[in-house]
Amino acid sequence: RKEVEQDPGPFNVPEGATVAFNCTYSNSASQSFFWYRQDCRKEPKLLMSVYSSGNEDGRFTAQLNRASQYISLLIRDSKLSDSATYLCVVSDSGGYQKVTFGTGTKLQVIP
Amino acid sequence: DTGVSQDPRHKITKRGQNVTFRCDPISEHNRLYWYRQTLGQGPEFLTYFQNEAQLEKSRLLSDRFSAERPKGSFSTLEIQRTEQGDSAMYLCASSPYTAFFGQGTRLTVV
Numbered sequence: 001r002k003e004v005e006q007d008p009g010p011f012n013v014p015e016g017a018t019v020a021f022n023c024t025y026s027n028s029a030s031q032s033f034f035w036y037r038q039d040c041r042k043e044p045k046l047l048m049s050v051y052s053s054g055n056e057d058g059r060f061t062a063q064l065n066r067a068s069q070y071i072s073l074l075i076r077d078s079k080l081s082d083s084a085t086y087l088c089v090v091s092d093s094g095g096y097q098k099v100t101f102g103t104g105t106k107l108q109v110i111p
Numbered sequence: 112d113t114g115v116s117q118d119p120r121h122k123i124t125k126r127g128q129n130v131t132f133r134c135d136p137i138s139e140h141n142r143l144y145w146y147r148q149t150l151g152q153g154p155e156f157l158t159y160f161q162n163e164a165q166l167e168k169s170r171l172l173s174d175r176f177s178a179e180r181p182k183g184s185f186s187t188l189e190i191q192r193t194e195q196g197d198s199a200m201y202l203c204a205s206s207p208y209t210a211f212f213g214q215g216t217r218l219t220v221v
Binding site: 087098099 | 146151152153154155156159167202209210211212213214215
C-alpha cells in the first residue's frame, strides 16, 4: 500500500461545479497535512495547510479525518483557472519535515 | 526575485556524463529539500538539509547521487555517470514550516 494515495483522475467538471478530492494516508502517526497545486510543467505551490478542525480559504475547504486517515479538498464554484493537479502531502512530524507526496489528482474545468 | 532559484532550468546530457544542479533557497530558510518528479507522479523525496547538515537521504539516492550544502546556503546536487532513468524534473524546496519550491531543473539523458 502506498503511503499516500490519491485518485489520479482526471476529474472533468463544468465551470461553476463543486468538486471534491480525497487522499488517504497509511501512517497513523502523521501529524501535518497540506494540499499543493501543480500546473502543467511547473513547480508545486502550497494551496493550503489542513487543520484538524477543518479550514476554509475562499472557495476551497480542506478537512482531516484522523480516524479514517484521509484528508479532503472541496472546491466550490470551479473556475477554468482551477485546472491543475492537486497534490496531497503528509508529514510525519509537525511542520514540513519528512513529507510524502501523493501522485496527484488532475482537475480539468470545462467551459 | 526572493523565491527559490534553480539553475539550470533545462539540461540535456549524454548517458555516462556527470551533471550538477544548483539551488539557492529563500535566504532565511534553514531547511532545504531535493525531490525528483517524473511524468504523472508526485515529487519523490531525495534528501534534506538542516543548515549545512544532511539529515536524511532516500534510498532512491544511489551512490551516483551526491548533494551538498557547504555553508548552509545554496545546495548542489550532482549525478555521476547519468543513466536514461535519471531523466526527470529535479525540484528544490526550502522551508521554515511549509515548503516553497523552485521551478526545477528538467534533466534529459540521451
